[in-house]
Amino acid sequence: MSAMEGDSFTLRTGLTEIQRDDELEWRFGSSRARLTRIAAGNITTYNDETFRDRLQLERQTGDLTVTNITNEHTGVYQLSIVIRNKKSTKRFAVNVYAPVPIPVIFSDASRCALSAESSSRIFLCSVVNVSDVTLSWYKGNRLLSSIGVSDLSISLSLPLEVEYQDKNTYSCVVNNPVSTQTTHLDIDQLCQIHSGSLNPVLCIFVKEFL
Incomplete structure (x- = not known):
């Protein structure tokens, strides 16, 4: 039970x-x-x-x-x-x-602008202090990727690479056997954020991850 x-x-x-x-x-x-x-x-x-x-x-x-x-x-x-x-x-x-927290999606602002080196944007979905959960990216109703943790209380992050012209609906879902939380990816809103207004810790974390 x-x-x-x-x-x-x-x-x-x-x-x-x-x-x-x-x-x-x-x-x-x-x-x-x-x-x-x-x-x-x-x-x-x-x-x-x-x-x-x-x-x-x-x-x-x-x-x-x-x-x-x-x-x-x-x-x-x-x-x-x-x-x-x-x-x-x-x-x-x-x-x-414990009930799962709401997952947070953020991006490296430098990857939001179109450049000759990149034709895609990378977003990171993260939850902190969790145990016995699965973190997943969905494209519509289709599972793209997932990562899970069983016993220890840790932080989880999962990247998603999206092509610039991609207009599909993406969402990040965290769940355990008794609760689920979902955050939908709003690409335009995230990429309108000026790099100077991003949380420095998040920016450093994303850059180190990449």
Whole structure:
């Protein structure tokens, strides 16, 4: 299961009704820390700081809802059920992701002007401080190129070379399993920016990249 930071998720037991003699317990993580349980018709919630004020246990079915989630709630949840003295176990893997940022497109102003050395312009799409994302360029609905990162939180950049007479629609898309952000390329607007008004850090970054 995938979920976004700040949202909630519900893990379902598959039961329709818990009888008074049934027992049910939820645990979390490699340490199998106790979260909450139902026994003799009573609900007990344990004092786990990571889940404080975030747990909701449905008394009739035993479904567990975790609210206001953060990356700390990524992991394996274990459900133990005892019905008529028969024990069964289920495990649920949950991944919590941050919403992706809006990608930024910029260019080296010196490449916007037509010259004898170049018949194209190069634009760079960038996102910062991301993990578990894919950054892609699209021409209309067709994927042109993409780059991805899995674990570490880093910055990603992806170049796009466009011919001077190209009037197609381009867009840069960043996504993870729970969210997507898109920025459309406005060639005329970017190339009207005077080189002196560009952020010096961005200009240096683009020139070093090229």
